[in-house]
Amino acid sequence: MLKAVDPNTGQLIHEYEPAGTQEIDGIIAKAAASFDQWKRQSFGERAAVLNEAASYMRTNAEKLARPMTREMGKPVKEALGEVNKAAWCAEHYAQYAEEYLARETIESDAALSYVIYQPLGPILGVLPWNAPFWLAFRFCAPTLMAGNTCLMKHDSHVPQCARAIAGVFDAVGAPPGIMQNLPVKSAQVEAVIRDPRVRGVSLTGSTAAGSAVASIAASEIKPALLELGGSDPSIVLADADLPKAADLITTMRIINAGQSCIAAKRVIVERQVYDVMVDLLAERLKALKVGDPADMETDIGPIARGDLRDDLHRQVKETVQAGARCLLGGSIPDGPGYFYPVTLLADVDPSMVAACEETFGPVMVVMAAEDADQALKMANDTPYGLAASVWTDSQRGESIAWELEAGQVAVNGLVKTDPRLPSGGVKKSGYGRELGPHGIREFVNAKQIWIGPAKT
Numbered sequence: 001m002l003k004a005v006d007p008n009t010g011q012l013i014h015e016y017e018p019a020g021t022q023e024i025d026g027i028i029a030k031a032a033a034s035f036d037q038w039k040r041q042s043f044g045e046r047a048a049v050l051n052e053a054a055s056y057m058r059t060n061a062e063k064l065a066r067p068m069t070r071e072m073g074k075p076v077k078e079a080l081g082e083v084n085k086a087a088w089c090a091e092h093y094a095q096y097a098e099e100y101l102a103r104e105t106i107e108s109d110a111a112l113s114y115v116i117y118q119p120l121g122p123i124l125g126v127l128p129w130n131a132p133f134w135l136a137f138r139f140c141a142p143t144l145m146a147g148n149t150c151l152m153k154h155d156s157h158v159p160q161c162a163r164a165i166a167g168v169f170d171a172v173g174a175p176p177g178i179m180q181n182l183p184v185k186s187a188q189v190e191a192v193i194r195d196p197r198v199r200g201v202s203l204t205g206s207t208a209a210g211s212a213v214a215s216i217a218a219s220e221i222k223p224a225l226l227e228l229g230g231s232d233p234s235i236v237l238a239d240a241d242l243p244k245a246a247d248l249i250t251t252m253r254i255i256n257a258g259q260s261c262i263a264a265k266r267v268i269v270e271r272q273v274y275d276v277m278v279d280l281l282a283e284r285l286k287a288l289k290v291g292d293p294a295d296m297e298t299d300i301g302p303i304a305r306g307d308l309r310d311d312l313h314r315q316v317k318e319t320v321q322a323g324a325r326c327l328l329g330g331s332i333p334d335g336p337g338y339f340y341p342v343t344l345l346a347d348v349d350p351s352m353v354a355a356c357e358e359t360f361g362p363v364m365v366v367m368a369a370e371d372a373d374q375a376l377k378m379a380n381d382t383p384y385g386l387a388a389s390v391w392t393d394s395q396r397g398e399s400i401a402w403e404l405e406a407g408q409v410a411v412n413g414l415v416k417t418d419p420r421l422p423s424g425g426v427k428k429s430g431y432g433r434e435l436g437p438h439g440i441r442e443f444v445n446a447k448q449i450w451i452g453p454a455k456t
């Protein structure tokens, strides 16, 4: 049995049976059958379906946001924003897919040679609980617009979210089978990847999960796209607009109660402005409201699961034991639910747990660097390489951005995902790119066509 628990109360919401072998086979068969039709649809026909789905989501945002708040504790104001962002992703690919996948003529010894981008078939998306709608649409919008069909294995803790996402396509009368929910346990994923009808896998999740899934896909010679963990640095240099940096770094750290792969997980501040910056961050963190995620005033809801909260607390305790100063929070509150207080750890050094491991919660980790060179070294001193930000004058910021080992860098701005721009990781944060023109080329056959003269 799979169990969904309300993290606001710790109470069981529902238990459900995962799909059995026969049901899984039926779902894959439907995805394969619908692919034969869907791949022949024009971009315009596919776009009509995606636009309908987007419009349905915008109209029903409140209803669709509710299961996120219930099953993983996302504050309702963020959940509403997430449904609308998912709709934006669908609209974006509906509008631009044809341009992103346009045929490219390349000069050669042929009379005519060019490349076309054709779909591969049913693609499996293995998705995490932390942004159920957004990550599902980041996977399915480009994948569908390229002409593939989608099988969605969502995290087992967000079953109603998964049903609601698949339900969007049913509600707008999308061709049956183009985007299906596959309610299976993690242990059942291997067989799905190995199924010859499944032609690729996209995973957003932990580095361990990515490694396991990509190994299976590689053994079947199937493409995999991995967006994994991160320990994103935010470098703040002495000439930065410190209040602005403090505002936006706070937002980047606490969004979704800090449970985002691209959260600012290590704030590296030039010594000269270190104390000022710590004070600015403390002021902002203190003002945040932790509480019931269903309340529109709440900034930070609970951690999604009890075991995740325990692990976060272990990281905080070990970091403090190693000499960091805990300026805010740091202890588990009494009462129901999996709440964790907004926590500020200062004087963290690169050897401490909160700097070495990914922290998935509202825990701000602040480190001092003597100068820009040391800050850059510290920023890159991590197995991860998902995103980063740098706060300084724009020209110096841009040159540091080039040196940062990350898939995306913001200079004097918020690190965020955007359907228009590619996102992804290097090192243990993954490979391949989601979103933008690059994202839609992950699951296509870039086919070379070479045409010689009919007669010589």
Ligand SMILES: O=CCCC(=O)O
Pocket: 130, 131, 134, 259, 260, 261, 262, 416, 417
């Ligand atoms: O947690 C991973 C993705 C977060 C986002 O796209 O905003």
